[in-house]
Amino acid sequence: MAEFRVINVNVGVFDKNDRVADANRAKLRAQKTFMLNVMASPGAGKTTTLLATIAALKDKYKIGVMEADIDATVDAETMANAGVRSIQVHTGGECAMDAEMTRQALEEFPTEDLDLLFLENIGNLVCPAETDTGASKNIEILSVPEGDDKPLKYPLMFEVCHAVLINKIDTTDYFPFDFDAVEERIHRLNPDCKIFFVSARTGEGMQEWIDWLDSEVAAWNA
Amino acid sequence: MAEFRVINVNVGVFDKNDRVADANRAKLRAQKTFMLNVMASPGAGKTTTLLATIAALKDKYKIGVMEADIDATVDAETMANAGVRSIQVHTGGECAMDAEMTRQALEEFPTEDLDLLFLENIGNLVCPAETDTGASKNIEILSVPEGDDKPLKYPLMFEVCHAVLINKIDTTDYFPFDFDAVEERIHRLNPDCKIFFVSARTGEGMQEWIDWLDSEVAAWNA
Numbered sequence: 001m002a003e004f005r006v007i008n009v010n011v012g013v014f015d016k017n018d019r020v021a022d023a024n025r026a027k028l029r030a031q032k033t034f035m036l037n038v039m040a041s042p043g044a045g046k047t048t049t050l051l052a053t054i055a056a057l058k059d060k061y062k063i064g065v066m067e068a069d070i071d072a073t074v075d076a077e078t079m080a081n082a083g084v085r086s087i088q089v090h091t092g093g094e095c096a097m098d099a100e101m102t103r104q105a106l107e108e109f110p111t112e113d114l115d116l117l118f119l120e121n122i123g124n125l126v127c128p129a130e131t132d133t134g135a136s137k138n139i140e141i142l143s144v145p146e147g148d149d150k151p152l153k154y155p156l157m158f159e160v161c162h163a164v165l166i167n168k169i170d171t172t173d174y175f176p177f178d179f180d181a182v183e184e185r186i187h188r189l190n191p192d193c194k195i196f197f198v199s200a201r202t203g204e205g206m207q208e209w210i211d212w213l214d215s216e217v218a219a220w221n222a
Numbered sequence: 223m224a225e226f227r228v229i230n231v232n233v234g235v236f237d238k239n240d241r242v243a244d245a246n247r248a249k250l251r252a253q254k255t256f257m258l259n260v261m262a263s264p265g266a267g268k269t270t271t272l273l274a275t276i277a278a279l280k281d282k283y284k285i286g287v288m289e290a291d292i293d294a295t296v297d298a299e300t301m302a303n304a305g306v307r308s309i310q311v312h313t314g315g316e317c318a319m320d321a322e323m324t325r326q327a328l329e330e331f332p333t334e335d336l337d338l339l340f341l342e343n344i345g346n347l348v349c350p351a352e353t354d355t356g357a358s359k360n361i362e363i364l365s366v367p368e369g370d371d372k373p374l375k376y377p378l379m380f381e382v383c384h385a386v387l388i389n390k391i392d393t394t395d396y397f398p399f400d401f402d403a404v405e406e407r408i409h410r411l412n413p414d415c416k417i418f419f420v421s422a423r424t425g426e427g428m429q430e431w432i433d434w435l436d437s438e439v440a441a442w443n444a
Contacts, residue, residue, distance in 0.1 A: 041263045041264045041345070041368075042263045042368050042372055042376065043367055043368025043372065069375050070375060070376055070378070071375060071377050072374035072375045093352070095317060122348065123263070123347065123376075124317070124347070124348055124349075125345065125346070126344065127348070127349070143367065145365065145367040145393070146263075146264050146265025147264075149294070149296050150264055152293065152296055153264070153292060153294045153296065154264065154293070155292070155294075
């Protein structure tokens with residue numbers, strides 16, 4: 001099996017979070033590393049989407065992944081086996097990565113030479129939305145089986161995202177999903193949010209998302 | 223539209239949680255109301271499963287539902303439109319119902335004459351597992367599209383549950399899912415956990431789950 005490390009990180013003081021997040025962002029900007037905070041429900045397809053995205057961009061950028069989980073090393077193993085530089089971060093039961101945990105992970109994981117760093121956050125639509133990690137941008141992956149009502153139930157998540165990927169669009173035969181309604185619900189909360197309709201498995205719609213990410217990375221690292 | 227109320231509840235003091243939870247449980251036992259705490263990821267099918275379960279048991283038991291959400295009233299509307307006594311509980315951004323929030327909801331929602339009360343918790347596999355609400359039993363609904371690795375990533379959730387429903391088993395053509403592996407992973411964490419393989423939409427496997435719930439309600443209210 002390919003190699004990756006596992007580290008345990010400790011939660012920070014809440015009222016200092018924004019200061020630590022800004023310091024993380026400044027460090028990443030100085031070293032020209034774009035960090036994308038990837039949020040979603042459990043099983044929405046974060047890892048599959050990242051693998052497909054990395055495959056498309058790996059010849060252009062140096063890429064790494066920090067996998068945050070309560071427990072297990074499943075995702076870091078998947079990334080390592082795909083040849084992606086990765087680290088497994090265990091949050092000690094915390095329901096999201098905060099800025100201090102991200103700072104500790106950035107100390108343990110070599111990122112100086114990376115152009116693009118993915119932070120795959122804990123699977124959860126509540127806590128990760130409340131905590132700035134210091135990422136350059138935030139995205140949410142909402143999968144069709146979860147339903148088009150999620151922006152109504154978890155509005156903050158959709159407010160803090162720069163882009164939303166509606167994933168698993170190849171499963172609408174099984175799961176009724178109103179694309180117009182979800183778009184309207186997201187844009188009511190966040191008019192500037194980019195929305196991409198994709199299937200990470202079949203590749204449908206992925207190019208538009210990858211082009212957007214590519215342009216964001218290029219702009220950050222310019 | 224059918225009627226239901228919306229209430230806002232406030233988080234309790236953490237170290238008093240177990241005491242308040244025990245008081246909730248004692249109150250419910252005294253009034254012969256079985257409360258089932260229903261936990262799951264967003265979009266795992268909590269509401270659909272509850273609707274099918276209620277349809278099967280409504281002639282035998284008086285049933286009510288407390289719908290906990292960060293925002294929106296989608297689920298309470300669905301329940302009310304199906305003729306189920308329901309209340310929408312808003313948690314003020316908190317990622318789970320705690321015992322104090324449940325106590326406040328039980329004060330606002332008439333449950334004295336109910337045999338069976340469902341608490342549909344916030345969609346999340348982390349926070350709800352950490353907090354005793356005072357429910358008689360806990361269940362988790364894990365849907366096939368989420369993947370069979372969830373017991374590895376969110377072990378506490380599977381440790382605190384008395385039963386797990388593996389839902390959306392009609393979608394295995396789209397989503398590879400190892401039923402033996404998930405069973406083994408759950409039982410390694412929690413050997414006594416009941417596991418039911420169901421599709422709330424097609425009805426497959428539902429009778430065995432409903433029979434189990436029926437026997438639990440009868441035992442509690444005896």
